[in-house]
Amino acid sequence: MIRVRNRKIIRKLAVKNFHDAKIRNIIAVFAIALTTLLFTSLFTMGSGMMKSMQFADMIISGGDGQANVNCMTESEYRTISSHSLIKEIAYCRKLADSVDNALLMKWHTEFWYYDDLGLKYAFVEPTSGHKPQAENEIITDTKTLDMLGIPQKLGTHIKLDFTVHNKKVTRDFVLAGWWKSYPGVQIGTIIASKAYVNAHLNELKSTYREDQKKTGTITGIIKFADTKNIEEDLKKVVTDSGFSMDLNAQNYINTGINPRYLSKSTTMGIATIVALSCALLLFVFTGYLIIYNIFQISVLRDMHFYGLLKTIGTTRRQLYAIILRQALMLSVIGIPLGLCGGFFVGMALLPTLMARSSFKGNAVIVSPNPFIFVVAAAFALITVFISTRKPAKMAAKVSPIEAVRYTDANLSSSKKRKKKAQNGTPQKRMAWNNFGRNKKRTVLVILSLSLSIVLTNTVFNFSQSVDPENALKNDNASDFRIGHADLFFQYKVNKESALSESFISAVKKQDGFKAGGRQYGCKATYTSKTTKQTSNRKQDGSFSTQIYGMDEFPFSRLKLVDGKMDTKKLATEKYILEGVWVDSRGHMDMSSMNHSIGDKVQLNYNGNIYEVTVLGHVIANEANTYDWVSSCFFLPGDVYKKITGNTYAMSYVFDTAQNKENDMEHFLKQYTNSVEPAMSYKSKLTTLAGVMDIKNTVVSIGGTIAFIIGIIGILNFINTILTSITIRQRELAILQSIGMTRKQLLAMLCREGCYYGAFTAVISVLLSFGSSLLIVRPICGKIWFLNFKFNFWPLIIIFPLLFLLGSLVPYVVYRFTGRQSVVERLRIDWL
Numbered sequence: 001m002i003r004v005r006n007r008k009i010i011r012k013l014a015v016k017n018f019h020d021a022k023i024r025n026i027i028a029v030f031a032i033a034l035t036t037l038l039f040t041s042l043f044t045m046g047s048g049m050m051k052s053m054q055f056a057d058m059i060i061s062g063g064d065g066q067a068n069v070n071c072m073t074e075s076e077y078r079t080i081s082s083h084s085l086i087k088e089i090a091y092c093r094k095l096a097d098s099v100d101n102a103l104l105m106k107w108h109t110e111f112w113y114y115d116d117l118g119l120k121y122a123f124v125e126p127t128s129g130h131k132p133q134a135e136n137e138i139i140t141d142t143k144t145l146d147m148l149g150i151p152q153k154l155g156t157h158i159k160l161d162f163t164v165h166n167k168k169v170t171r172d173f174v175l176a177g178w179w180k181s182y183p184g185v186q187i188g189t190i191i192a193s194k195a196y197v198n199a200h201l202n203e204l205k206s207t208y209r210e211d212q213k214k215t216g217t218i219t220g221i222i223k224f225a226d227t228k229n230i231e232e233d234l235k236k237v238v239t240d241s242g243f244s245m246d247l248n249a250q251n252y253i254n255t256g257i258n259p260r261y262l263s264k265s266t267t268m269g270i271a272t273i274v275a276l277s278c279a280l281l282l283f284v285f286t287g288y289l290i291i292y293n294i295f296q297i298s299v300l301r302d303m304h305f306y307g308l309l310k311t312i313g314t315t316r317r318q319l320y321a322i323i324l325r326q327a328l329m330l331s332v333i334g335i336p337l338g339l340c341g342g343f344f345v346g347m348a349l350l351p352t353l354m355a356r357s358s359f360k361g362n363a364v365i366v367s368p369n370p371f372i373f374v375v376a377a378a379f380a381l382i383t384v385f386i387s388t389r390k391p392a393k394m395a396a397k398v399s400p401i402e403a404v405r406y407t408d409a410n411l412s413s414s415k416k417r418k419k420k421a422q423n424g425t426p427q428k429r430m431a432w433n434n435f436g437r438n439k440k441r442t443v444l445v446i447l448s449l450s451l452s453i454v455l456t457n458t459v460f461n462f463s464q465s466v467d468p469e470n471a472l473k474n475d476n477a478s479d480f481r482i483g484h485a486d487l488f489f490q491y492k493v494n495k496e497s498a499l500s501e502s503f504i505s506a507v508k509k510q511d512g513f514k515a516g517g518r519q520y521g522c523k524a525t526y527t528s529k530t531t532k533q534t535s536n537r538k539q540d541g542s543f544s545t546q547i548y549g550m551d552e553f554p555f556s557r558l559k560l561v562d563g564k565m566d567t568k569k570l571a572t573e574k575y576i577l578e579g580v581w582v583d584s585r586g587h588m589d590m591s592s593m594n595h596s597i598g599d600k601v602q603l604n605y606n607g608n609i610y611e612v613t614v615l616g617h618v619i620a621n622e623a624n625t626y627d628w629v630s631s632c633f634f635l636p637g638d639v640y641k642k643i644t645g646n647t648y649a650m651s652y653v654f655d656t657a658q659n660k661e662n663d664m665e666h667f668l669k670q671y672t673n674s675v676e677p678a679m680s681y682k683s684k685l686t687t688l689a690g691v692m693d694i695k696n697t698v699v700s701i702g703g704t705i706a707f708i709i710g711i712i713g714i715l716n717f718i719n720t721i722l723t724s725i726t727i728r729q730r731e732l733a734i735l736q737s738i739g740m741t742r743k744q745l746l747a748m749l750c751r752e753g754c755y756y757g758a759f760t761a762v763i764s765v766l767l768s769f770g771s772s773l774l775i776v777r778p779i780c781g782k783i784w785f786l787n788f789k790f791n792f793w794p795l796i797i798i799f800p801l802l803f804l805l806g807s808l809v810p811y812v813v814y815r816f817t818g819r820q821s822v823v824e825r826l827r828i829d830w831l
Contacts, residue, residue, distance in 0.1 A: 032334030036380040040342025063122040065221035070254040072218040090118035090221035096162035105485040109188035129177025132193035143181035144188035291387035299391040316396035323392040431751035453764040467787035477557040483651035485680040491627040498648035512660025517553030518649035524605040533594040545631040549640020563616020576612040579620030579632040749810035757806035
């Protein structure tokens with residue numbers, strides 16, 4: 001066979017045919033651009049979210065180190081740091097038990113020395129100024145400066161009050177630099193120089209083993225050469241250095257692994273990958289639906305042209321090349337538009353997504369990463385070529401005779417069928433026959449339209465399933481909780497951090513106050529022969545714990561896990577309820593259940609020992625505890641006061657009338673700022689705001705994606721109607737020539753469009769019902785702030801619009817394409 005150099009001719013034919021199909025090109029370019037936009041926005045949001053969350057996660061989890069060894073002496077640090085498995089280790093020394101400036105009462109602040117490696121790992125290198133060098137130089141974060149009322153000006157004098165080994169100290173310092181505070185970090189940090197450490201070595205001697213005071217202790221932030229076996233490497237370092245990670249061992253040393261490097265992080269990563277993969281497949285399928293349909297319709301429309309080419313010897317491979325070249329030309333226009341649009345859409349949506357996540361306020365990292373554009377373009381091209389492959393094969397396989405004789409129904413079925421008698425007007429029968437003329441194309445259009453409706457309804461059901469009350473049940477037992485700032489921010493539980501009675505009186509006088517009660521608390525120890533607790537064991541064999549007392553209002557809000565809430569037995573002072581920790585997401589930590597019902601416990605408060613029996617277990621959470629120490633017990637308020645002798649309240653919880661919540665919030669804010677600045681409060685409105693942010697995120701992100709997919713579906717529908725009418729121009733002209741009026745013709749075409757709307761409505765209802773029950777409901781059962789609610793009313797709103805679209809599109813398209821006279825359209829096949 002002689003090879004003919006005909007690439008130029010094939011290229012010219014492809015270009016010529018490309019220029020002849022202007023409307024097809026506009027729709028195809030728009031479709032390819034939208035598909036690429038979906039890919040690019042997904043990758044931009046995914047990449048930006050991962051980078052932003054990774055950085056924020058490093059900040060919140062304590063820095064970039066892989067593991068910590070805490071509360072060491074100098075000799076212990078030298079022993080640990082010399083191990084061969086350690087690649088780098090930072091030296092961080094605690095310089096005070098607490099920072100006591102009155103202005104920092106509501107902002108827990110710590111005083112440290114970090115070496116250069118420690119500054120780097122903790123992300124506290126000064127962004128303004130320089131590292132502290134002189135004995136009196138310090139650096140700190142901007143939030144701490146704001147709380148102290150200190151301007152961000154180098155050389156500013158700062159007076160610090162702090163406690164060192166129970167001794168109050170006041171010293172003057174000079175501001176050498178600062179860094180911007182990170183959202184999510186709830187403590188301030190002040191860092192002094194090495195010269196300061198050397199000048200005060202005597203007061204920085206560690207006594208942690210004797211009195212648990214952390215002043216002078218050293219924390220080593222470790223990085224290993226290999227990140228695969230951090231837990232095993234840390235254990236080997238500790239063991240080889242002569243220490244133990246066993247809490248009960250005499251040579252125990254406190255260690256910790258950065259949460260980012262724990263095995264559970266991998267699971268979260270897999271879940272994220274699965275979610276992104278599902279979204280990616282959805283977008284591929286969405287893009288495929290329209291691009292495939294566009295090229296299938298284009299091929300069918302140009303079937304006469306391809307038949308003529310075949311009669312003059314064009315091969316299947318050459319026809320295939322013509323169609324693929326056109327697809328490539330459309331991609332060259334559409335993909336760059338989609339890449340640019342997708343990047344800006346992703347960049348615009350990412351701050352919204354971050355602002356309503358648990359990483360709210362953190363820096364949003366969005367960069368025009370070439371990898372994002374390359375991958376998005378690759379996926380878009382793959383989608384285009386998958387979509388055009390079948391139409392190209394169809395054009396290549398058809399015989400010249402079939403192609404020349406093609407109308408619109410020739411290729412829809414190769415078998416002749418007997419037509420059944422049909423009732424109804426001729427227009428109705430013709431509309432129904434035209435609707436089912438190409439069943440495959442009809443199905444694709446209906447699926448394309450249904451997809452956006454189903455996604456919209458799914459997003460709505462997700463957003464409506466966000467249940468604030470479900471979220472509040474694990475965080476708040478009441479509307480408000482007031483207490484001393486030292487209690488809320490410094491976790492101090494003593495008489496000095498007690499709630500003032502004047503604050504309680506002021507709250508009770510406010511309009512809308514309904515009911516409330518005091519909560520009491522104190523630190524204690526206990527011993528028990530049957531305890532399962534292993535942590536916080538003291539040298540005498542006892543365990544640290546906290547005892548809580550509650551007035552009737554908060555006590556009635558306690559949730560029983562097991563056992564009995566027998567107030568008569570509790571009043572005898574011989575029974576007690578043990579707390580079981582539950583986090584804000586409702587996950588119960590069963591390891592915190594240290595005793596079984598009926599176990600005997602010897603409580604020790606200030607040397608007074610009381611033997612009590614565990615009557616049951618209740619939920620302990622942030623709403624009814626002050627500082628979790630692996631153990632706590634609950635009593636009625638009167639019993640608590642008899643046992644401990646303490647009559648001062650640590651906090652007060654209360655409810656208000658629903659329409660007065662905002663007024664009470666405003667009052668509490670004003671009161672704690674100006675009347676009693678030492679007091680503070682917590683509100684359920686803060687939790688509600690966070691949950692509503694999640695709801696808004698679902699709506700904004702999901703709604704945007706549903707909107708884009710909806711546009712693709714509408715484009716698909718418009719293209720289908722447009723091409724169908726264009727191909728059938730002669731057929732429609734014949735109908736007019738034998739007596740069908742223009743009004744009847746428009747009615748027939750609009751009826752066809754309504755059939756699309758009706759079938760889309762049916763399919764949408766079925767798919768929406770299925771997605772809600774099979775996807776939304778199971779997810780709601782696993783997420784703490786969701787409570788599944790199924791709603792159909794978005795469909796009720798969308799369906800009239802769908803039928804309007806079904807009628808309007810054929811009407812507009814025919815008015816646009818049917819301007820030629822009947823005679824001109826009858827001559828189309830002969831042109």
